[in-house]
């Protein structure tokens with residue numbers, strides 16, 4: 001099968017298309033013929049080995065797994081003998097650790113895989129799970145419900161667009177922060193208020209929130225602290241300069257009434273099924289910026305690494 005492979009850590013140019021062996025599903029696995037996948041910031045982090053410690057999981061000197069790609073949407077091509085939930089021909093979507101930048105990938109039945117929402121195209125379904133799983137790691141812990149308020153900074157990215165919709169689905173009052181060109185999009189995702197950061201600094205307008213979620217790793221607890229209500233929590237997606245965020249998370253657990261948290265996503269089947277429910281109910285959609293053919297993975301990756309994409313970047317797998 002055709003796949004995007006890489007044999008050393010480095011810039012997007014280390015990626016290339018190669019013919020590799022098609023994977024064979026184990027007893028509890030499903031083989032998916034992939035129609036669409038995405039390039040996301042986690043793929044980029046693994047490829048660059050940034051942060052350095054991720055080599056502990058991906059291979060110290062060179063990548064252990066040659067194929068990147070976490071999100072996928074496609075059709076079931078074959079199933080292992082113990083699989084009961086899926087059948088050959090089922091349309092599915094989901095998220096896995098790696099291996100989706102290819103025409104086929106195996107994924108455990110118990111992993112983050114579900115039947116594709118019928119109203120979605122493969123391209124849309126491929127772009128659902130990564131940003132939403134990371135956003136869920138925050139939203140599910142933040143006790144969001146009617147009467148609670150959340151401010152989402154970086155609301156136009158993959159995690160941000162997911163966070164706005166998920167926070168609304170939990171009933172919270174959502175204030176989203178983005179630049180002028182994204183105001184309309186973010187409002188269309190259900191935000192109750194949208195702050196254009198080119199026009200207004202939310203940390204200086206006197207308003208306070210139960211939760212502040214920096215979905216793009218560009219703000220700081222220090223600057224946001226006064227915008228948090230007593231007992232409020234600041235959620236961060238990035239380790240921050242000199243990895244200060246985990247340290248702050250530890251410190252604020254012991255001292256002070258305002259907390260910092262760095263949530264880690266679970267990429268669970270439970271989350272994927274929850275997202276499917278929201279999609280079927282018309283409460284969630286994937287925001288797609290651009291689609292590229294799989295063969296243009298290097299261009300797609302360069303674009304993702306500008307840090308300026310809106311929502312998600314999809315790779316269309318034509319042979320898939």
Ligand SMILES: NC(=O)c1ccc[n+]([C@@H]2O[C@H](COP(=O)([O-])OP(=O)(O)OC[C@H]3O[C@@H](n4cnc5c(N)ncnc54)[C@H](OP(=O)(O)O)[C@@H]3O)[C@@H](O)[C@H]2O)c1
Pocket residue numbers: 040041042131134153154155156157158159160178179180182197215216217218237238263264265304307308309310311312
């Ligand atoms: N915790 C984890 O497991 C994990 C995993 C993957 C990624 N991450 C981190 O999560 C963060 C977000 O990832 P993502 O994929 O959602 O990002 P993304 O899609 O690349 O975010 C792009 C968006 O960020 C906005 N943006 C760029 N600079 C900004 C700034 N200074 N202030 C406010 N908004 C800004 C841009 O919109 P505007 O034009 O509106 O500014 C753009 O639409 C990244 O820092 C990434 O490293 C964490």
